[in-house]
Amino acid sequence: MRGAILRTLIDLANADPRVVLLTGDLGFLVVEAFARAFPDRFWNVGVAEQDMIGIATGMAEAGFLPFTYSIATFSTLRPYEFVRNGPVHHRLPVRILGVGGGFEYGSAGPTHHGLEDVAVMRALPGLTVVAPADHEQAAAALLGTWDLPGPVYLRLGKDDHSVVAGLDGRFALGRAERVRTGTEGTVLVALGPIAREAVAAAELLSLRGLDCSVTVVACVSPAPVEDLLDAFRDAHTVVTVEAHSIVGGLGSLVSEVVAEHGLGCRVVRCGVRSGPDGVGGSESFLNVRHGLDRAGIARTVEGAAAERPAMGSPRGEGVVRSW
Known part of the structure; x- marks a missing residue:
């Protein structure tokens, strides 16, 4: 970029x-x-x-x-x-x-x-x-x-070559961009270049029978509240994906939107949840270590799907989880 x-x-x-x-x-x-x-x-x-x-x-x-x-x-x-x-x-x-x-x-x-x-x-x-x-x-x-x-x-980001499939360079202030429409009721919301891995994870999951939607959030402030509400309208599970701490970033923003508007979907945050531990390496190595590669994101979504309560259970309302 x-x-x-x-x-x-x-x-x-x-x-x-x-x-x-x-x-x-x-x-x-x-x-x-x-x-x-x-x-x-x-x-x-x-x-x-x-x-x-x-x-x-x-x-x-x-x-x-x-x-x-x-x-x-x-x-x-x-x-x-x-x-x-x-x-x-x-x-x-x-x-x-x-x-x-x-x-x-x-x-x-x-x-x-x-x-x-x-x-x-x-x-x-x-x-x-x-x-x-x-x-x-x-x-x-x-x-x-x-x-x-x-x-x-x-x-x-530093990458001047790769692109996010379906995004086509779209940007509008205060808006989010849907790049994949699924049928299963699970929505992945991604921030920044890690969105490429989120889209790849969604494609991988579709082969396993879990057809997810993907929305890219580039504009964090002003927040794309209306677009997020639209994306979550029929969702039972929202998984946020960010190469960032799970505290304060996209996961927090999405949780705020869900809580403040009384939505019934569950939020699962996929991001960095630990501090330095003495292990270093390349970006790809560290992304894998923190579950931010396509396989790790797919595991998070599948784990959320496995724990999803039956329809009508009160446990399914307004739950925020971190992975």
Whole structure:
């Protein structure tokens, strides 16, 4: 997605001289094209993410449209107070690009794993939070949010080639996208690039007689409440899938929607539910370890189906489970 975002950002900068880019000493082989095209609108502020957000806040106050670029955890956790007190409290158009959500920087270790960013950023009122599922949707998301009057957080993956089947790059602010329609009453809801594994899990399950629907949530805030209600209308089980902590992210958002609207479906959260344990490895290895590969997601859905109470049982109403 990084390449798609930077190509789109260059197009926007060609059309709007207010667009500037700041990086926290990261993004090499990605940001150079912007730096060459606009050398007077690009700054490497060094390993100083708090300063980067502070500088971007001042530039936004002065009338610019600043984009900041760093790894997801460094873009959100390290400068969190600066994000809150600056662009959020002052409603300024700072765009925070956080790359490598989940385990995408797997071998770099837990300091580089973006597992809490969605939770902390969606807690800030007025901050638009978007986590595209593939590079096509990322480009559409940038075009759909770049000129909003308030701040935006874009959680980006590194893959510039793979796409989510059925998504076709669709994005709309405050909306979710259904990419697969099933007949069984189980709905998978996925956030970010892990949606590819969710779709693959649904296809695997269909071969086993469990035909699931799949909805992709890219816009976390504002939440796609109406689309989620529509997706859950006839569902008995909703399984959320995210390369993120099960606390505060998509699973929490879906649970809030189900609880606040009195829906009768059960919510099962599929995500990261433990902290660092000294075991490291690649993104794919860590996804498998946390049940976020297609086989692991399928096992979670099958486990939920096996535990589903008989129709009419009170145990089936408003239950939230974590796997």
